[in-house]
Amino acid sequence: MKKFFTLLILGIFPICNYSQDTTMNKDWPNLNKYAKENSQLATTNTVVFMGDSITEFWKVNDESYFNCNSYINRGISGQTTPQMLLRFRQDVIELNPSVVVILAGINDIAENTGPISIESIMENIISMVELAKANKIKVILCTVLPANHFNWNPKLEPADKVIALNHLISNYAKKNKITCVDYYAAMVDDEKGLPIIYSADGVHPNLEGYKVMEVLVQKGISTYLKK
Template sequence: IVLLGNSITDAWPRADSAFFASKRYEYVGRGIGGQTSPQMLVRFRQDVLDLHPVAVAILAGINDIAENTGPYDQQATLNNVKSMTELAQANGIRVILCSVLPAYDFPWRKGREPAPKVMALNALIKAYAAQKHVTYLDYHSAMADSRQGLPPALAKDEVHPTLAGYRIMGPLLEQAVATALKKK
């Protein structure tokens, strides 16, 4: 199972090595800090297709919203997620589309007010997942506080999960993988 993403994906094995040692599924982390969805799409062949996984979990969008590589365009981000989904499906790889994690603010780009943008993008990703009959993994609902951000116990910097945050994500991922593997 390839986990495609950004710094949230990249840091997970270091933060919660016990989860990755459990070996219920073999997870291959392909997270690169700061990356946006177009950058993930560019590396999709080498980081996903060339590994021939049974499934890929795609976590993309937070750095798009943070405007790490230019102005945020919701439709462009969704289109990149769609392209990655189509590439995976064309290669017989089951797809898990992950919600963007909650974010109330970005420590590296203050005042962007990401929470409503995250919720809007998640709604589009969820609808697309339903349309394409792929598994939608909703991290957001399980982790959001009343501000629609990550509470301090789950992320000290508003964006990157703590061990407690990853411990919420782990069982949700396992459940999503089990669901995805049951799909034809």
Template sequence: MTIPANRRRFLGLIATAPLGVAGASTAARAAQAVAPVSPTPVPPPAAVALTDDERRRLTDFPWLARYAEDNARITAAATPVKLVFMGDSITQGWPDKHPAFFAAEGRVCRGISGQTTPQMVLRMMADVIALKPRAVHIMAGTNDIAGNTGPMTLQQTQDNLAAMAMLAKASGIAVLLASVPPAARYYWRPGLDTVTPIAAINQWLASYAATHGHTFVDYHGAMQDGAGGMRPGLAYDGVHPTEAGYAVMEQVLSPILAAKGFS
């Protein structure tokens, strides 16, 4: 069969055309070398520097180890305990500023600086119930407001305070619920409104104590300056009491302890 001239020219062009990208055969494309990809190594995350307190929260959130040795000593010796003081730095600093008040027989301090009510709830069994006291003095809420272990609502603080009171009452331990002392500001949380939430917690504490047969101890009323802050001379930083501040607290508490038979 004779191939027309125009088709012969077309076939000739195909036969003599150079192989480009579009015209390369499948085999030729497969034969092309692929440059190896060198993955960029991902550097490990930088080590996070933790404070001692942050590290402790990761391993012992409520800090049960803080008083474990002393608790074991008390229980082993069957030492009679009249009153355990559960709280934060305001409670912890009390025997340091006024050791004579805690020299009274049967008074035990279980305050830990910076603690919030979620931490205290977890300490109740070891630091209070196991010691079999006649009464417990609970003063907490300052660090909840400050958000020391994270943001908290008023309801969450109330629930934790109620839980501690319930644990004590179920164990036959009388409950003294102390007001949150006044503070116009928290130096470690600048700009935070402290007056409003302190007032709300204290109002709830007074109501809860009256409803459930507990004793409300109102330090706030005796220490506040009329605007929600501490009276001059009663706190060295606006929050933590001076010796004079603790003296005022003792003037409020001592008659209550005497009336209840816990002095």
């Protein structure tokens, strides 16, 4: 009997993994996640937040921030910049916003979809910016939040890569006269990480963390919308 259950368990897990991989292969950028919701939106003069889990969980932690301001959250947990770039037209441009807030890159550093250079991450971010500009959408670029470890990929030491990417983001924004919201500087601790007051796992903000981010990003959004 024990042998039977062992074989059964060993058989089930490969099937589950295969199913997840198959889903990703069919819809790698996860275009289906917001497709129905997008089709039901009638948006004008609004703001779209494009990002990964940090953006997606923002609405979970503080739904009122998005609802009261009529902001649209298009974060998808685990995503990297090439995935965001592939869905940028559907989840941002076609919603016809006035402003897009882009927070991206931490999952690339975590190698969620494989190793990638800091320069290639930045190129993907630049491509999203150029798509937005071509469609008359104002851009707010955000520095990546501090992180000095990943629970799901403990072999990596991300702190210095986060700093390097943020340097590229800040310089590009300054050179191209794009509003840059510096979450990193406002939230980093003396170990180049995200302090426990703002996060339980050192990567994803809690409500206190999101409140800090809201104050910072709202200044940039207000400037654009007033214009």
